[in-house]
Amino acid sequence: MSQKKNALAGKKALELLSGNAVPIMFIIICAIFIPLAGFSPSYLLNEIITRMGRNLFLVLCLLFPIMAGMGLNFAMTLGAMGAEIAVILVADWQIWGIPGVVLSMILSIPFSALLGFICGTLQNMSKGREMITSYIINFFINGWYLLIVLYTMGPIIPIIHSSIMLPRGYGIRNTVSLLNMRQCLDDLLAIRISGVKIPVFTFLLVGLLCLFIVWFRRTKLGQDMRAVGQDMQVAKDAGINVDRTRILSVVMSTVCAGFGMVIYLQNIGNLPTYTGHSQIGMFCIAALLVGGASVEKATIGNAFLGVTLFHLMFIVAPSAGKVITGDSMVGEYFRVFLSYGVITIALIMYEAKKRMEKSRAGQELAQAQKEEEAAQ
Amino acid sequence: MGTNKTAAAAEKSRFQVMLEQFGLPRLILSGFLLLLLVMAPFVGVDLPTQITNIINRFSWNAVLVLALVPMVHSGCGLNFGLPLAVICGLMGGTLSIQLGFTGAMSFLMAVIIATPFAVLLGGGYGLLLNRIKGGEMMIATYVGLSIMSFFCMMWLLLPYNNPKMVYGLSASGLRPTISLEGFYDQTLANLFKIDFHEVAQSLHISLGPLERIKIPTGSLLVFALLALLIWAFLHTKTGTAMTAVGSNPNFARAAGINVNKIRTLSVIMSTWLGAMGILIYQQGFGFIQLYNAPNNLTMPTVAAILIGGALVNKATIANVIIGTILFQGMVTMTPTIMNAIVHMDMSEVIRIIVSQGMILYALTRKQEGSK
Numbered sequence: 001m002s003q004k005k006n007a008l009a010g011k012k013a014l015e016l017l018s019g020n021a022v023p024i025m026f027i028i029i030c031a032i033f034i035p036l037a038g039f040s041p042s043y044l045l046n047e048i049i050t051r052m053g054r055n056l057f058l059v060l061c062l063l064f065p066i067m068a069g070m071g072l073n074f075a076m077t078l079g080a081m082g083a084e085i086a087v088i089l090v091a092d093w094q095i096w097g098i099p100g101v102v103l104s105m106i107l108s109i110p111f112s113a114l115l116g117f118i119c120g121t122l123q124n125m126s127k128g129r130e131m132i133t134s135y136i137i138n139f140f141i142n143g144w145y146l147l148i149v150l151y152t153m154g155p156i157i158p159i160i161h162s163s164i165m166l167p168r169g170y171g172i173r174n175t176v177s178l179l180n181m182r183q184c185l186d187d188l189l190a191i192r193i194s195g196v197k198i199p200v201f202t203f204l205l206v207g208l209l210c211l212f213i214v215w216f217r218r219t220k221l222g223q224d225m226r227a228v229g230q231d232m233q234v235a236k237d238a239g240i241n242v243d244r245t246r247i248l249s250v251v252m253s254t255v256c257a258g259f260g261m262v263i264y265l266q267n268i269g270n271l272p273t274y275t276g277h278s279q280i281g282m283f284c285i286a287a288l289l290v291g292g293a294s295v296e297k298a299t300i301g302n303a304f305l306g307v308t309l310f311h312l313m314f315i316v317a318p319s320a321g322k323v324i325t326g327d328s329m330v331g332e333y334f335r336v337f338l339s340y341g342v343i344t345i346a347l348i349m350y351e352a353k354k355r356m357e358k359s360r361a362g363q364e365l366a367q368a369q370k371e372e373e374a375a376q
Numbered sequence: 377m378g379t380n381k382t383a384a385a386a387e388k389s390r391f392q393v394m395l396e397q398f399g400l401p402r403l404i405l406s407g408f409l410l411l412l413l414v415m416a417p418f419v420g421v422d423l424p425t426q427i428t429n430i431i432n433r434f435s436w437n438a439v440l441v442l443a444l445v446p447m448v449h450s451g452c453g454l455n456f457g458l459p460l461a462v463i464c465g466l467m468g469g470t471l472s473i474q475l476g477f478t479g480a481m482s483f484l485m486a487v488i489i490a491t492p493f494a495v496l497l498g499g500g501y502g503l504l505l506n507r508i509k510g511g512e513m514m515i516a517t518y519v520g521l522s523i524m525s526f527f528c529m530m531w532l533l534l535p536y537n538n539p540k541m542v543y544g545l546s547a548s549g550l551r552p553t554i555s556l557e558g559f560y561d562q563t564l565a566n567l568f569k570i571d572f573h574e575v576a577q578s579l580h581i582s583l584g585p586l587e588r589i590k591i592p593t594g595s596l597l598v599f600a601l602l603a604l605l606i607w608a609f610l611h612t613k614t615g616t617a618m619t620a621v622g623s624n625p626n627f628a629r630a631a632g633i634n635v636n637k638i639r640t641l642s643v644i645m646s647t648w649l650g651a652m653g654i655l656i657y658q659q660g661f662g663f664i665q666l667y668n669a670p671n672n673l674t675m676p677t678v679a680a681i682l683i684g685g686a687l688v689n690k691a692t693i694a695n696v697i698i699g700t701i702l703f704q705g706m707v708t709m710t711p712t713i714m715n716a717i718v719h720m721d722m723s724e725v726i727r728i729i730v731s732q733g734m735i736l737y738a739l740t741r742k743q744e745g746s747k
Contacts, residue, residue, distance in 0.1 A: 125740035132456075132513045136735050139675065143728035151722060327549065330529050337525035344518040348504070351511035 022342060023292045026309040029338070030316065037319035044315065046196045051311040052304075053186060053202040054267040059284045059303045060209050061256035066298045067222070068249035069229030071350075072285050072343075075119045075134035075250070079257025080277035081145045082111030086258070087265055088149070088172055088273070092159050096180035098188070101266050108258035115141060116254030120247030127232070131295075131347075138281065149273060172273050182269030202263060209256065210300050225249050229296070286310060286339035295350035313338065401737055402685055405702050405730070412709040419716040424588040426709060433704040435565065435595035436660035440653030440673060441680045441696045442603055443646050448691040449610065450642035451622035452505055454678050454735075457516035459524040460501055461650020462670035464493040466527075469655060469664050470550065473559055474538050483560035483659060490651040497523075498647030502640030509625075524670050531666050554664040560655075561662045567594025595656060602649065603693050609645075618642055622689055679703060679731030682738045706730065 017024065034044070058076070065073040086107035090100050119137050126133040153159050154170030164176050186199035216222045224245050227235040236242050261280070265271055288298055290313075291306020314335055321331020416423045440458070447455045455461075468490025477485045501519065505512050532549040536542055541554050555561075570591040576583045609615045620628040621638045629635050657673070658664050665672075681691055684699020711723035 122736065122740055128510075129513065129739060132517065133736065133739050135514070135517060136732055136739060139728065140732035140736050143725055143732060146725045146728065147722070150725065151720070325533060327532055329549075330532050333525055333528040333532070337522065337529065340518060340522040340525050344515065344522045347511065347515050347518055348508055351508035351515060354511070355507070355509060 020292050022290055022345065023305060023309060026290050026313060030309060030312045033313065033316040033320035036323045037316035038323075039316065039319070042195050044312070047315050048308060048311060049196060049198055050186075050267070051315075052307050053199045053206070054264050055260075055284065055287065055307050055311070056206045056303060057209060057263050058257060058260035058280065059288050059307055060206070060213065060300065061253050061260055062284060062288050063213055063298055063300070063303070064225070064249045064253040064256070066293070066296065067217070067229055068225040068246050069232070069296065070123060070246060070249065071131040071134075071295050072288075072346075073134055073250065073253050074131060074281050074285065075116075075137045075141075076253055076257040076284065077138045077277050077281040078115035078119055078141055079108075079112040079254035080261040080280045081141060082115055082254065083108040083258040083261035083265070084271060084273070084276055085111055085145075085148070087178070087262065087271055088153070088164070088176060091176055091178060091181075091271070092161055092164060094161070097184050100181050101185055101262060104262045105259050108262060109255055112254040112258035113251050116251035117247060119254065120250035123250065124243045124246055142278070145277075146274070174273055176271040176273055178265060178268075178270050181266050183267055185263060185266050202267075205263065213300060221245070221248065282339060282343070283310075286342050289342050289346045294346060310339075399685055401734060402683060402702070405683055405706065409702055409705045409709065412705075412713050415713055415717075416709070419713060421712050421716050422585070422588065424585045426712065428589050428591075429708045430701065430705050431589075431591055431596075432565075432660065433708055434700050435592045435599065436657045437653075437673075437677070437680065437704060438599045438696065438700045439602055439656045440650060440677045441684075441700050442599070442606060442693070443649035443653050444677065444681050444686075445606055445691050445693070445696060446618065446642040446645040446649070448681075448686060448689060449615075449622045450618045450639045451625060451689055452639060452643060452646075453513045453516070453688055454681075454738075455516055455646055455650075456513055456674060456678065457501065457520035458650055458674045458677060459520035459670040460497060461494065461647040462654045462673065463523055463527050464497055464647060465490050465651035465654035465658075466664065466666060466670070467493045468651060469560075469658060470536065470541065470554075470666075473541060473554075474536055476538075478558055480560065480563045483563045483655065486560065486655050487652065490655065491648065494648040494651045495644055498644035499640060501647065502643030505643060506636045506639055520674065521671065524668065527670075528667050550666055552665065552667050552669070554666070556658060556662050556664060560659045562592075563659050564594035564598055564656060565592035565660055568597070569593055592660070595660060598656065602652065603696070606645075606649075607693050614638070614641070675731055675735070676703065676707075676727075679734045682734045686738075687741070688738055703731070 058080075061076055061079065062073055065071065083104065086104045089107060090104045095103055118141075119134060122137060123130045123133050148157070150171040152170075153172050154165055159165055159172075164173055165171065166173055183199075185205070186197075186202050188199075188201040189204075191198045191200055217226070224235070224240045225248075227238065227240055228242050228245050232242050235245075261277070264280075265276070287306040287310040288303055289306065290310040291302035291304065293299070293302035293306065317335040317338075318328045318331035321334055322328040324330075413423070413426075415421075416426060443458070443461060444455050447453070465486075468486040468488075471489045472482045472485040475485065504519065505516070508515055534550075535548070536550055537547065539547070540558075541550050543549050543551055570593055572583055572589045573587040576587050610619065617628065617633045618638050618641070620631065621633060621635050625635050628638075654670075654673070680699040680703040681695055682699065683702050684695035684697070686692070686695040686699065707723070707727055710726055711721050714723055715721055
């Protein structure tokens with residue numbers, strides 16, 4: 001009896017282990033790297049909390065498309081681009097501090113929503129390969145972003161201050177200083193506990209988004225999204241406008257990503273105009289997956305755990321790499337490799353599982369048919 | 377009036393049929409390239425030099441584009457995992473130099489060394505793709521990126537020590553760009569090279585501006601040979617089986633074809649061709665580029681074959697040739713013409729929008745749907 005119980009418990013533990021293989025692997029990596037890197041605990045804690053405030057909002061915006069069964073939204077970068085355009089304009093109008101941040105957020109909404117709408121429409125045209133489509137949309141819209149920022153800002157879109165323009169007279173500089181906006185949200189209500197700064201207000205905003213997500217899951221639209229995510233055909237038969245629901249989920253994701261990007265930029269304190277958004281999507285997706293999320297299921301908990309573990313690895317990898325191999329570049333490449341690797345593994349697991357389920361359904365159907373024939 | 381209307385309708389439908397066959401984007405791009413070529417003399421751009429450039433760049437890139445064909449045929453989709461194949465070629469190139477080969481011999485050795493890597497890595501990649509049928513393109517992208525970032529570490533850690541390749545100070549770790557001068561720079565291009573200037577001089581005639589045209593015959597011949605091999609292969613029994621697997625895997629299985637084996641074979645072929653492709657690219661370009669460079673060629677290559685009229689599950693040698701000429705023509709002509717007209721180089725932006733737009737167009741087309 002007890003043996004049976006043990007076996008059951010063992011099986012359960014094994015399932016838990018295999019279900020959370022990625023987070024466990026990252027915990028092990030961090031456990032090896034942290035002592036090697038030799039950072040002080042308060043430094044690490046400070047960095048982690050800063051990075052959580054900076055990235056959590058962006059990571060959470062990935063949850064909406066996953067809810068609607070559209071997979072990892074590689075096109076969240078679109079929201080980031082929308083926010084960057086808004087921030088450039090606000091920086092040019094020299095509206096600083098909290099009003100500047102709020103205005104950037106409001107101004108980013110139309111841009112992000114429009115881009116999200118385009119993205120959702122294109123994804124509806126390519127059902128079954130949404131992810132690769134969103135991945136390519138990224139690069140496509142990036143081309144238009146470059147066109148707008150490099151060539152039309154100045155001659156067509158009026159830019160007042162030459163300080164943010166390239167010396168040639170049109171186009172925006174590679175870096176736009178946001179010094180007067182720097183950490184203004186983070187410093188609001190900030191608490192310092194023995195050298196560790198906690199940006200309470202930023203965390204409040206993240207908390208609000210979490211609450212919104214929890215509430216949203218229970219609304220009609222949220223339920224529709226989950227139904228569409230489960231089975232598009234069934235949802236359609238139940239009278240849900242599938243295409244519209246899917247577009248809405250992408251638009252919500254990009255708009256949230258726009259807000260997230262503004263929070264991210266005010267924390268960093270400057271805007272890398274042409275490179276700021278390029279890696280955002282990848283790092284956020286990797287962070288979410290490190291937290292134990294999969295392509296079809298992700299929770300708020302995954303996001304929190306993922307950002308913590310992923311950024312812990314990110315902070316310690318270069319120094320640890322230097323200790324192990326004598327070259328800090330190796331550590332930097334290693335963390336990029338891990339980010340790509342974790343996304344690859346998640347995608348492979350998702351597709352393999354989808355295929356297994358498909359073949360199992362086929363086998364069950366064949367079995368049922370056989371039984372039916374036998375009964376006759 | 378009535379007949380007029382029907383005639384107009386018939387005309388329209390004929391036009392539409394033609395459009396559908398040729399594809400609107402390809403029509404626009406061909407028109408664009410034609411416009412650039414016509415405009416060139418008027419804005420003071422030297423046309424023969426431009427044509428030489430286009431032929432040159434065609435000879436660099438054509439084999440890479442050709443490498444996509446087998447995988448498209450077997451239904452594995454567009455090979456966004458091209459960095460994997462490029463890595464195999466890079467291993468061949470760097471090892472050949474490390475082992476001390478020079479000149480044309482280094483190119484031959486690079487080909488020989490790259491082959492086992494391509495077979496092994498391609499085989500593993502093929503087995504992986506067999507387990508995730510239906511999601512190949514997304515996973516291919518990330519397999520390519522993962523292996524590329526893995527090799528970023530390897531270029532630093534592997535014990536290379538040829539002073540022509542490693543960092544001068546630490547004497548270890550490969551440099552991001554390695555010059556091929558003295559190795560296989562222009563090896564193929566200089567083979568049977570036709571230089572109209574020399575031809576004119578030896579014949580004691582003047583060809584005028586045509587004298588500026590140079591043709592890298594060797595590279596073109598190698599491409600022709602490989603393209604012919606692929607064409608012939610696709611008409612053998614195994615090749616036909618590959619096409620069958622691509623167009624209808626269930627039918628192929630019913631006909632007794634080992635689908636997984638054929639797919640793996642196609643991936644190995646693609647990987648080997650990709651490795652050859654990057655070696656040929658390097659001999660034309662004159663440099664080996666390491667670290668994050670392998671990914672720079674992925675999107676242009678995929679875009680080129682799509683511009684040539686390939687679909688996600690259908691590609692021919694003609695698509696490869698037309699696509700590479702159109703794409704490379706656009707890439708070489710746009711910056712010079714733009715600079716001549718408006719003194720503003722928007723070519724990079726145009727290149728991004730056109731190539732990514734082309735890939736998007738192919739992905740969102742309804743008729744070929746998901747399989």
